[in-house]
Amino acid sequence: MQYLEPWKIQIGRIQVQDCGEYSLHDLAEEIHYLSMLTNNEDGAQQFVGEEFVPAITRLRNSVITPAVQEYAKDVWGYEIPEIDVECNAKWIQPGEGLFPHYHPGSCISAIFYPGDSPSGINFFSPLVNAGRGYPKPIRNKFMGTVSISPQAGELYIFPSYLQHSVSYVQEDVRLSLLHEYYLRHDL
Numbered sequence: 001m002q003y004l005e006p007w008k009i010q011i012g013r014i015q016v017q018d019c020g021e022y023s024l025h026d027l028a029e030e031i032h033y034l035s036m037l038t039n040n041e042d043g044a045q046q047f048v049g050e051e052f053v054p055a056i057t058r059l060r061n062s063v064i065t066p067a068v069q070e071y072a073k074d075v076w077g078y079e080i081p082e083i084d085v086e087c088n089a090k091w092i093q094p095g096e097g098l099f100p101h102y103h104p105g106s107c108i109s110a111i112f113y114p115g116d117s118p119s120g121i122n123f124f125s126p127l128v129n130a131g132r133g134y135p136k137p138i139r140n141k142f143m144g145t146v147s148i149s150p151q152a153g154e155l156y157i158f159p160s161y162l163q164h165s166v167s168y169v170q171e172d173v174r175l176s177l178l179h180e181y182y183l184r185h186d187l
Contacts, residue, residue: 106180
């Protein structure tokens with residue numbers, strides 16, 4: 001018998017120790033600063049430049065964007081000649097979380113964690129609605145939620161349509177750096 005796997009979704013993970021002369025501590029400080037500077041508003045953050053957040057800019061340019069380009073080539077077989085990106089710092093306080101969501105409009109999302117995040121990120125199977133009527137072991141194996149507790153320096157790359165959430169934060173503060181990549185349609 002031949003098997004097809006048309007809806008296989010891959011989540012990329014890499015470990016980023018440091019970004020040149022910047023440490024994970026420096027990156028965490030800048031993520032917190034960017035969040036505070038813009039009152040945690042995503043729309044305002046995209047206009048903050050390298051003069052305010054040099055470590056974030058360097059991380060994006062030297063590590064995250066090349067990793068996203070590699071992901072697109074490895075997973076989709078697509079070379080990205082030009083790409084647009086929006087970068088947003090996320091600061092979530094204890095007892096808060098993020099409801100299930102996806103990133104409409106962008107094609108690839110990348111989330112960087114400067115510190116451990118035991119509260120975790122949850123990825124939901126796009127087949128979750130198909131789970132009705134299946135025994136629990138089958139639902140859990142093929143349609144279940146994947147929960148990850150990111151470690152300091154980890155970067156996760158995934159298609160922006162993949163629904164995900166953040167569990168209620170248990171740590172003092174949960175910092176992350178979201179990058180949303182937009183492929184140019186005129187190519």
